[in-house]
Every structure is written in C-alpha cells, then in structure tokens.
Amino acid sequence: MDNLEKIWHNQLVDDSFCKLKSLEVEGCMKLLNVFPSNIHGRLLSLESLVVTACGSLEEIFDLREWSIYDSRIMLSFANLQKLRVSTCRSLKNLFSTSILAKEGVVMEEAPARFLFPKLTSLVLYNLQELRSFYPGRHKVEGPVLKTLGMSCCGIHDTDEDGQMQPPFFLSLVEEAFPCVEELKLNGKNVMMLWQGTSSVAKSLVQLTEMLIGSCEKIREVIGNHGDVIEDEIIFRKLKSLMLEDLPSLTSFCSWNFTLKFPSLETVTVRQCPNMKIFSKGDLTTQKLQKVKIGQDSVELRPDFNLNTAIQQSHEKAQNLENLSLNRSSDEEIFPHGEDQTWTKIKTLDLYYRNDLKHIWKQNSKLDLIIQNLEVLKVQLCHSLINLMPPPTSFQNPSTSFRNLTYLKVESCNSLINIGTSSVAKSLVQLTEMLISSSEKITEVIGNHGDVIEDEIIFRKLKSLMLEDLPSLTSFCSWNFTLKFPSLETVTVRQCPNMKIFSKGDLTTQKLQKVKIGRESVELRPDFNLNTIIQQSYEKANEDIWNEDNGAYSSEHSDFSICSYDVAAFEACWRVGQLFQLPEIAKNPLEPQTHQVKDDLRSFYPGRHIVEGPVLKTLDLVDCCIHDADEEGQMQQPFFLSLVEEV
Structure with missing residues (x-):
C-alpha cells in the first residue's frame, strides 16, 4: 500500500460506513490523513482505530474544511474505545486546524471540543514530531479512559513558530481523563507532568499505575506555577510508581507540598542520577x-523512609x-560532561539502546x-x-x-570506526579488543583532520578479534x-x-600465529x-576448489573427497560455485554445507552428478540458490540437483 494516497471516495452517500467497527491502517507511506472532512459524522459505530507506519501522515483527522453553525468545533466519536497511533514520522497533530480556526473565529470565541465518551485506551508510540492533540485552543473529554500511554513521542512545549504552549500531555490530563488508571509517559521534551496548582494531580483519584521514562528534560513530576506555598496531594489509589532513565530529574516534587500515598506498594527508580530526594x-x-x-532492593523502616x-x-x-544501562530511547548517555556523578565509573556496559547516537556529549570536558x-x-x-569522541572533547586526548583495559563493540551498525589516532594513543593499558557484527565499520582507527603521519603504540594489547565486519x-x-x-x-x-x-x-614482535577464519x-x-x-583476501576471491590449487587433474573426470567427514562453507561472499570441474563430481562421504552466502548458484556450473550415498545432514542456510545462470538462462536449482538422486 506504499502508493495509497486516499482511503475514501470523494462522494459518499449518507449511510456510508455507518456500521464500520474496526479500522487498521498500516504502511501507507503517501497517505496524508486518515479521515478527510467528508467522512466526519459517518463513523458512528467505529470502536477501534489503529494507525501504524504511515510516513507522510500529517494528521489523523482533517478539519480544514470543517464548518458548523454555532462557529465552534465539536467532534464526537460516540463508540470509539481504542485508539493507537504509532511510528508516523511526520505526524504533528492528531487533528488539523479548521478553516474557522484559521480565520480566527473559533480561537477567539471558544476552544475546539473533542469528545470520546467510550474511549478506554489511548496509546501513542514513536511519534517524534508530535506537538499537540490539536494546534489551537481545545478541550478533550474522555470520561471513562483507563489506559493512557505515550512513548517515544516528541511532545514539544513550543508550537511551530517557537512560541511556548502547554505541553501535549498536560492538555490531555488536566480535565480530560479523570478516571485514568494506568499512565505511561516517555517523551524527551517534557519538563514536568503537572504545573499550575496541584489541583490537576488531585483530580487523578483513580490512578493506580504511573510509569515515567526516558524524558531527558523532566526535572520534577509535580511542579508549581504561581505562588502556591503549601498544599496537600493524595494519590489515593496509586499502587505502582516507576521513574526510569530521567537524567535531569531532581525530585518527584521540589515544593513544600504534603504528599500522601495510602495505597502505594511498589516504587522503582532507575537511571535517575540527579535525583537527590523524593519530596521536600x-x-x-x-x-x-x-x-x-x-x-x-531497599527495605523501609520507621527511621528509613x-x-x-x-x-x-x-x-x-x-x-x-x-x-549497566539497557533498553532506552536516549540519544546520549552523559548529556552533561561536567556531571560529578559518574567520575568513579570503572565499568560501563551499554546494551540494546537503539536510539543512542553519542555516549557522551561532544565538546564537553569528559576527562573526569x-x-x-x-x-x-x-x-x-x-x-x-x-564511540570515542574527537580530540576536541578532551582537555588532554592523549590520556583520555x-x-x-577491555573494549568490546558488537552490533553497532552506524559506526564507521572506533576512534581517531589521537584518542587511540591513550589506550596504553588496553589488553583485549573485540570488534564484531558492525556492518559499516571500514577501519578501526580513523583520522580526525589532516594528520598525515603518526605513531600509535598499543603497549599492553594481547588479544585482538575482528569478526563479522x-x-x-x-x-x-x-x-x-x-x-x-x-x-x-x-x-x-568473516x-x-x-x-x-x-x-x-x-x-608485532610477540605475534607468532594469526587465526584467519x-x-x-x-x-x-x-x-x-x-x-x-x-x-x-586474494584467496577468498577465488573458488574454493579449482585447478590452480591442485584439487584435481584435468585429465580425470571423477573427483572424490576421501578424507572429509564434514565440509563446512561459511560466510563466503564471492563464491559462485563450489567446484570448477570438467564433467562429473563424486563425493561418497558426508559433507555438511552450511551458510554458503549470497552469490551461490550451483554445486558446479555445468552438467554434473553428485553422489553422497551416506549423507545424513544437509543444511542450506541463507543461500540465494538462483534458478538462472549468470546469462539469465533457466537452470535446475542447486538444491534440486542435490536431493534428486544423491
């Protein structure tokens, strides 16, 4: 559906799609909106809406031609129970601005209203450009919503013109969802969850679970906008609270508010290095x-709260x-190079952090x-x-x-090298280096700038492994x-x-042997x-067996591998066939063919018979096995030529 630009016909009869209950839209890369203005009011039976991976999608609901008699927007989804939108990289608002809003009529008189009387689950995931529910003044009503989740969403606190606006999340929870029970938030641009007075937090009386993660700017969960000096907030039903990967968080609440959690049973705090206190x-x-x-896991006591x-x-x-840090959406680990929290770290283990671009902020003083x-x-x-920042990030790169002593890099597919010569010079204690499974690495030591000649001494390096690069x-x-x-x-x-x-x-005066493959x-x-x-390298570009290495004599038509129990061919990118023999290949033993890669076309390019009368195991993994030769002529596939009579 890559080329689909419209879902609906321009002219619809009055009862079109009135019984539609479920709609899923996925992988429509040219689609600009899901519901044009002419479809509004028709989807009275819609209960579930799921939108996934639509790269050009600008809004879910197009209101640009919306016109109503009382000069205010009110859109109701009477039966919608589930709304999930994910991985739409261009989506900035769920609803577009109407013509009335553009002309200034609605914006001055009344906010737009979006009613979801039966919505119980709202999940927004991986919407990096998402700014708001609707770009103008608006009110959202979801009186029975129980699950609210927003993960990996931009959630900007400025509009497209750079003007401050209430963050999207705040505009949802203030009065919209008084019955929400499960709240999950993951958004890098959120600075706090609630502001103004504490009345918003007070309104979430049904909240039982709260998870806030990977919000790099958030400093506190409950803030204070105004001059409120003292207040009391009761999270009456909250049982579980998780705060995870919040590098700027200093406290749950930094104001002199009384906080009561009569039902709280579980608190988890992970990767919040600047959190010094829970509440004041x-x-x-x-x-x-x-x-x-x-x-x-820390047990609490009367004197240890x-x-x-x-x-x-x-x-x-x-x-x-x-x-040890894993599974997070942060683009940096140490956003503030001068942070004193990390100065005694001896072991740093990073695993499965797909959004991580820099381990540390460039141009900051990382020496500490x-x-x-x-x-x-x-x-x-x-x-x-x-992986290792350029020399400008250090006061003294040569000692950085x-x-x-130990460096392991595995499955990092955007790296092109490990570091520059000036940083590599500092690896005077390194004893073991393992680099593997990183498809773009072209060299281990790179060059930053115009360094023509240099000397690098890996004084203590004993073991070096380069694998699957x-x-x-x-x-x-x-x-x-x-x-x-x-x-x-x-x-x-490999x-x-x-x-x-x-x-x-x-x-390499101590090196006596090298293991190649x-x-x-x-x-x-x-x-x-x-x-x-x-x-x-030169050997890898030749056929595995050919007349140059003496595997057979051109005077004979039979070829037998007499001394092999297992033959394994693994990760051979350039092998086109296993043998270059004149006529007949005989193999009476037990070869195991495993992972012969991309270009394999046949066992032998001409007419041939293969004999393996006692073969018990035959593995063909990740092999192309073309059904045409290099000139495009049809041929019997390699696999069939093996199993037919062998």
Missing part, C-alpha cells in the same frame, strides 16, 4: 515496604563503579567521567555514530582512556606507524573486504600480519 514536604507511604533503586532511601542512593551513586574507566562494552546500539578494509588505512609489543593473538573472521592490516609501518597461520620474517591478510 511531608510524605506518607504507609503500605510501602520496599523500594527498588537501580539493581538494589522513601526520602532517606533516595538520598542514600544518590550519595552511593557518587561512588558508583559499575554502570572516563578517567577511571577500565571496561567498556557496547552492544546492539545500532544508531551509535560516535588511559585506564581502559563486512565493510572492514583494514585496521588502519592511514600512513601511521603501529606498534603492538605485547600482541599474542589476532583473530579475523571480514571479506579486509585487504590489508595497516598501510604504515607495523611491528578456521585456519591458524604461522608468521615468519618474510610473512607478517599484513602479508597474511593480503593473501587471505
């Missing part, structure tokens, strides 16, 4: 017995040595954060474009990672002198484009690491 006013949590802070637990955790974080870092693991961070051409493609005085083990697997290790001078190759004075990589 009186706090009552009579049912709360345990608090989970990070990985620790929620405030005390948060304060103690913050003090402990000042001495934090091991930090990484001065004690010994172990760095980064896995499944596919948006990461910067001076204590790092399809774009890697070399460890370093610049004319740098590389010295590895302690290097003992080098492993290179790096089909690696033509050379380095272009400059290379010293499944082979272990010994070094000699005339056969160094560069020579091995070059030879391996």
